[in-house]
Amino acid sequence: MPLIVEMGWGGLVQYPSTITWTDISRRTDMGRGVTITRGASDERSETQPGTATLRLDNADGALTPGNPSSPYYPYVRRGAPIRISVAVMPAPTGSAPYPLEMLGDDFDDDRVDTTLWPTNYGGATEVDGRARIPVSTSGNAGYQSARQWTLAGSQITARLAKAPAAGGSSSAYASMTVSSTTAGTRLGWRYNPVTGQLTAENQVGYSDATPVSLTYSPISHAWLRIRETSGTVYWETSGDGFGWTVRRTLAAPAWVAAQQVTVEFPTTRTGGASDYVEWDLVGATVRPRFYGMVNEFPVDWEGLTSYVSITCTDLFKRLNKLPVLRSMLAQEILAQAPMVYYPLAEDDDATSAGDIGGYGAPALAITQAGSGGTLTMSAASGPAETGEQAPLFTPSTATQGKYLSVDLGPQFEDPPMYQYLCFEAWFQTTTTGRCILGVHTPDRADQHLLSIAAGGGLQIEWAMEGGPLTTEAVSSPTTLADGNWHHVVYDQREGKVWIDGALVDSGLAVSRRWGERVLHVGGYRNTRLWAGSIAHVAIHSTLSVSAGPTAVGHWTAGTTGYAGEAADERVQRLAGYAGLPSVTVWGSTHDPIASQGPGGSSVVARLREVEATESGRLFAERDWYGLAYQSRDVRYNPDPMSETFTIDYADLEPGISIADDDQKLVNVADVNRPGGASQRVTAPASILAFGEYEQNLSMLKTSDNSVLDAAYWLVSRYANPAPELREVPVEAYTMPNYLDILDADISTYFSVTNLPAQAPAPWMRVTVEGYTETIKERSHLFQFHTSATNNDSVWVLDDATYSVLDFTTRLAY
Structure with missing residues (x-):
């Protein structure tokens, strides 16, 4: 479970596609660990800005702000972009031949694993947690695996951590190949530092008549992958090891399904100065955990040992610092x-x-x-x-x-x-x-x-x-x-x-x-x-500027404030005012939104108004500088087959409890909208049992009926909340479904099974509202903040589960 901590020295957090990332993972104090918070404490609270805290070794002063001898000078400063990921490394199970995706090496012990790489030659070694392979005139060099792997239905992934320089050579190459039993017949990626080309190749007789070449980018091509699925081979690149771009496809050669293969990382050079290529995290499956910016680099000492203990915040830090918006008309004009x-x-x-x-x-x-x-x-x-x-x-x-x-x-x-x-x-x-x-x-x-x-x-x-x-x-x-x-x-x-x-x-x-x-x-x-x-x-x-859309849009902004546009469109519009290129929208229920025409409030405040009006969810992405918006129907009647994971009560950490209090209780909703009626919805049976629990809401609806629907939705969910699990602690690292747990995010759901006999039910399905995760050496502890999934169930006529009278006959809103 290698932790990947990368800094975007000199980059701007809002422009992820322009950042060249520097890996500083080895500086991370894994004894103390990395703590990341995300989301909300419960479904009735707003999501909070995500944060990450970690301590970094500063013995060489490289992380001291203003230190001119730092290799990162002058970019060790507040606001520096940071991203944090976890790489899940495979290990062979069963007997050979193994699927190629089981070939995993993080090179962190600085010793060549001769079981995985029985052939390593030309001075290939491990240095600083990477496979370092000379690109030298002294001869070929490389790592080569045993012939015990299969590519069919599998894949090989690696990070190109350092590309070699041309160094005056007439010819130089560094490659990642998957080879058949026939010499020179292989699939691979090949980097040519002389031409600056990265090539996806299907070699027969050591050549490919129709390779696909790309101008190498250390940003976009930091990760390389070769994958076979259903008879097709894919060559793919990635900037972070998580989101992949297909660069070439090909009908899989016959040998892919029939033969065991070797994996090799060879190099060669003719003339010029010697250099080296570095590969890392072969076989890793990457899961991003945080994307944001460092608040400051405070330098601390323990005796003569120096550290920086940093706290980082996601994009909401920058959004919250933006000036208040002008009128919608002014913002539309400025956007041009x-x-x-x-x-x-x-x-x-x-x-x-x-x-x-x-x-x-x-x-x-x-x-x-x-x-x-x-x-x-x-x-x-x-x-x-x-x-x-x-x-x-x-x-x-x-x-x-x-x-x-x-x-x-x-x-x-x-x-x-x-x-x-x-x-x-x-x-x-x-x-x-x-x-x-x-x-x-x-x-x-x-x-x-x-x-x-x-x-x-x-x-x-x-x-x-x-x-x-x-x-x-x-x-x-x-x-x-x-x-x-x-x-x-x-x-x-x-x-x-x-x-x-x-x-x-x-x-x-x-x-x-x-x-x-x-x-x-x-x-x-x-x-x-x-x-x-x-x-x-x-x-x-x-x-x-395109005059037509300008004329129509600005007239609409000045006369109606875009009243009546759908909630997802409004979120996209507001995000544009903040310089965000797009928003990831989940769900399909998006009601019309009233005008937010006049200025005077921040972009976050306006986004929150839409979120509250629609009972939606707004939060920062954890893999890039992006915003996500979920409509309320994302949570309607979740399909049990779509659970992120299932976990047995016996596999939970201590600290689980069932809550049955009045924290979420609402049985009186007083609601209104701009220019509309003030209305009230009550739950008499709840009021008789518990007294009045009132909620006042002002919503950006365009009709009184929509406001009334929202009020009914609120009261029907919380007039008498059922007992629920609100905190679920999970030590994910030890779980066989570790990757599934890593995929859990806001509004996903999972089930806790085999609860003790004293529980109100033998199992409970919960929705993730947020979490705190702490990542240490051989430990990844989650504290999931959860709510009862059935709070969002809606009526389905004649359905055995969703038409139970007075329980799941809640009308959808």
């Missing part, structure tokens, strides 16, 4: 990476408006045209679902008043990236013939304006090379000056215009130029001053 973005939501005493696009554009300044008129920030209500205020433009006349303007700077006119622009703005007015926004070159030779025509429709105006303004009317509604908020998106490249989320014109004959960097908002060059409000002005590069 605009060139400039002026929300225009400053306080009422502001005299300028700032860009939050992130590229450092200067602020819009209030500019006086003529005399008189006012422009007051935060004096009007913005688009409905933003919860923000907007500026109020109140000119005396079309030429007497105030507007906003700025020179965006020479970087804004730099072609080719910015040669075509996409303009976006929200506006509100009852006055026609005024300008929403306009841009021009410093010499005013080229100009572009968006304005409201005298008839109330939208128009595009432009001029080129000093010529007069030309006007193009847009086929838009003639009621834009109706006092309501409207949204416009104009794509220069495509000549298209969207108003209020709908495409209203395309192929406009408008000339497209670049270099228009002077921006005016709410007027244009001291004239056509806006009367009303303007908000959320953004300019995008058409090379990086």
Whole structure:
């Protein structure tokens, strides 16, 4: 059971695919062990950020922050990525021939196992827990097993811990092969440091006419595997030994099923400087336990011996440190990476408006045209679902008043990236013939304006090379000056215009130029001053934004806050605001969610609102920087055949008990939703027996009936909870189903059988809510936090198990 502890020195935890991992497993104090916590204490509590604690040897000072002599300097610092895994090593059982998956060697004793590798040559040895094989001009070198293994229905896995350098060679190779009884007939992976190619080969006569070659990546190709299943051979690579990518497939040669094979790790070199390749964890089955970041590296001493005792936290540490979200509309605009973005939501005493696009554009300044008129920030209500205020433009006349303007700077006119622009703005007015926004070159030779025509429709105006303004009317509604908020998106490249989320014109004959960097908002060059409000002005590069989805999505965000989208879609959307590329979604029951349009809360808080509304589960993945969301139906009526494992009471560690208290009891649910009714659901029999146990909930539902359904679901589950096992301690390392136990995670379930006679039942099925695991030398102790699985059973008509009156006739929600 080797423990794998790896540090991503210099990497960023949120970009796992760019991290080159360094194995520091041998520094881990296995006497004290590694402790990992995950999940929640029970099903009515939120999942907590996952943590890992471990002590590392620092005798050489390599883990001292700021130590310039450290081989990891300057990356020994807070926030360093870390991942922890367990490698389960096989051992041959029975008599030869053995399935190849039973060939396992972790090389940790620094002595060649001559039983597994009776042939080792050319100076091949074990160093620092790895098989080290010279890649030398002195001759071939390698490890070779006995011929006692079969590949059919089996596999061979190894970690390529260190690839050799080219060293000026004309030819050099390091390979992992599975060989038939015919010389030169073999399957394998071969790395060529001269070309940097990793090749999946099916050799006959020492060659393969159609190999599959990859440009070697120490990140993506850290693990290699050859596997045979149902007559097909697979060559696979992995970055962590857990998630595999198929690189080549082939109908299995006849010898795979007919012959016993050898495994060999050979090397060869012609010319150049000698080097070596290192292999590790041959035959390992890897199970990730933790992915996150180190909080700090505190250096401690015991006499002259130095250690660092680190505590690590999963992705929720970073998510919890993110700033509070702006309105959903603002977040959607920011997600498009605009060139400039002026929300225009400053306080009422502001005299300028700032860009939050992130590229450092200067602020819009209030500019006086003529005399008189006012422009007051935060004096009007913005688009409905933003919860923000907007500026109020109140000119005396079309030429007497105030507007906003700025020179965006020479970087804004730099072609080719910015040669075509996409303009976006929200506006509100009852006055026609005024300008929403306009841009021009410093010499005013080229100009572009968006304005409201005298008839109330939208128009595009432009001029080129000093010529007069030309006007193009847009086929838009003639009621834009109706006092309501409207949204416009104009794509220069495509000549298209969207108003209020709908495409209203395309192929406009408008000339497209670049270099228009002077921006005016709410007027244009001291004239056509806006009367009303303007908000959320953004300019995008058409090379990086798709205008159609932008127009539709931003209109929806500003007017409805995406009210009515499914819960899984909302979770994905919120995760995107946090920079997470995707969310793993489990289950299929996803109710519509109400708006979360206004800003002011963190992304985690909004995610938790969805989780609580849906009785779902939200947690960090344990193998990469990812988020998982489970809908409530993941737990409905679990199939006994899908249990993660079954364990006998006699195999449990001391400390098991059955709870029957009022910790989870709820018999009165007072519930409400935004803009909806306040409702109550009770369980009279429970109230009579135990008194009132009330729960108040505010849910992001879109209908009162959905709120009522959620309340019934809560009360029906917890009006009279049955006795249950809440803590199940398991020493997994000694169990024959060790791998199955390692696979247990939040919302999986298992059964405890042969309970003592005093128990209410001879066996109990429990659902995993969380766990604490402690990994030591030859020990892997789990403390599972569990709940009764039947809490989530739902009615199935005429089913012997799930239609028992007053017990399993709970209607699904």
